[in-house]
Amino acid sequence: MQSAGTGIRLFRSSWKLAEKCRNSTPALSIIDHGETVKKNPNILGAFGMRSFSQVAYSPATFIDNEEVTRRVMELLKSKPFIDPSKVSPTASFEDLELDILDSAELMMAVEEEFAVDIPNEDSDKMATTAQVIDYIAAHPQAK
Amino acid sequence: MSSPSRTEILGLFRSLLKTARKFPDYNIREYMKRRTIDGFRQNSKLTDAPSVSSAFLDANSQLEVAKRQAVVYTLYAPPIKSVMEIKSTS
Numbered sequence: 001m002q003s004a005g006t007g008i009r010l011f012r013s014s015w016k017l018a019e020k021c022r023n024s025t026p027a028l029s030i031i032d033h034g035e036t037v038k039k040n041p042n043i044l045g046a047f048g049m050r051s052f053s054q055v056a057y058s059p060a061t062f063i064d065n066e067e068v069t070r071r072v073m074e075l076l077k078s079k080p081f082i083d084p085s086k087v088s089p090t091a092s093f094e095d096l097e098l099d100i101l102d103s104a105e106l107m108m109a110v111e112e113e114f115a116v117d118i119p120n121e122d123s124d125k126m127a128t129t130a131q132v133i134d135y136i137a138a139h140p141q142a143k
Numbered sequence: 144m145s146s147p148s149r150t151e152i153l154g155l156f157r158s159l160l161k162t163a164r165k166f167p168d169y170n171i172r173e174y175m176k177r178r179t180i181d182g183f184r185q186n187s188k189l190t191d192a193p194s195v196s197s198a199f200l201d202a203n204s205q206l207e208v209a210k211r212q213a214v215v216y217t218l219y220a221p222p223i224k225s226v227m228e229i230k231s232t233s
Contacts (some may be wrong), residue, residue, distance in 0.1 A: 031207045043171055101183055120154055 060140035063114075068137045072129065075113055079106065092128040107132075114142040144161055147199040152188040155199065165213040169225035175209065190209055 011096040025094050071091050077084040086095060093103050110132060118137050126132050136142050147155075156179060163175035179202075186198045 100149075100153065101156065101180065101187065104156050105160070105180060108157065112164070120150075120157060123157070124150070126151070 011069055034129070061143065062136060062140060063142050065133065065137050067136070068133050068142075070112075071113060072136070075109055075127065076106070079109070081105075089129055089133060096129075110136065114139070116142050136137075144193045145194065151198065152183075155202055155206065159202065162206060162209045162213055166216050168216060169218035169227050171216070 073087055073089070076082050076087045076096070082096050082098070088096075093106075098106065103126065104123070107118060107126060112120050114136050116136070118135070122135065126135065159179040162178060163172050163179070166175070168171045182202070186195075189195050189198060
């Protein structure tokens with residue numbers, strides 16, 4: 001019973017993947033930045049479908065540095081536990097008097113603002129505003 | 144029962160905030176965020192291991208509850224958004 005359910009779910013997900021492959025066009029247009037190339041997992045093979053040899057391209061959208069800086073500054077200034085006069089692209093979290101909970105809260109707000117998911121290890125390493133800006137600017141899925 | 148490490152506590156804090164995001168209801172989202180921040184800040188002053196452990200376990204059970212409720216709320220999400228979520232076009 002369990003396996004039937006998983007089977008159906010796998011089928012559905014592979015069907016959606018197949019749809020994506022059919023509908024996506026390889027990006028021949030002007031490419032400014034690198035592309036993230038996703039290879040199809042071989043679920044399709046398991047169901048006797050021919051596994052598609054084309055790969056699904058998703059254009060990597062990097063936000064430029066000035067915009068990231070501007071948005072991060074605004075975010076920092078809007079936080080009640082941060083003094084807006086101390087906010088600058090070179091300020092460290094210590095300068096802003098952020099304790100560990102404040103830093104965690106700030107990283108969550110950054111995640112929401114740029115619609116990314118930052119893993120815990122990366123979040124823990126952030127100690128200055130500049131690091132945050134660099135991380136987001138280098139993140140391919142940031143919006 | 145050993146007391147939780149710093150990373151575990153931080154991880155729990157983040158999980159609670161991430162779960163808060165999943166609620167479709169604005170009020171619950173904001174409350175959960177406020178409550179976790181206030182709760183963790185209050186308990187940050189605890190020093191003895193047993194009370195730290197019990198606070199940690201408490202928060203963990205709340206996280207479980209919140210995860211389940213997030214699922215239930217998304218199933219029955221109200222179609223009308225709260226007025227606080229209307230983006231102003233000024």
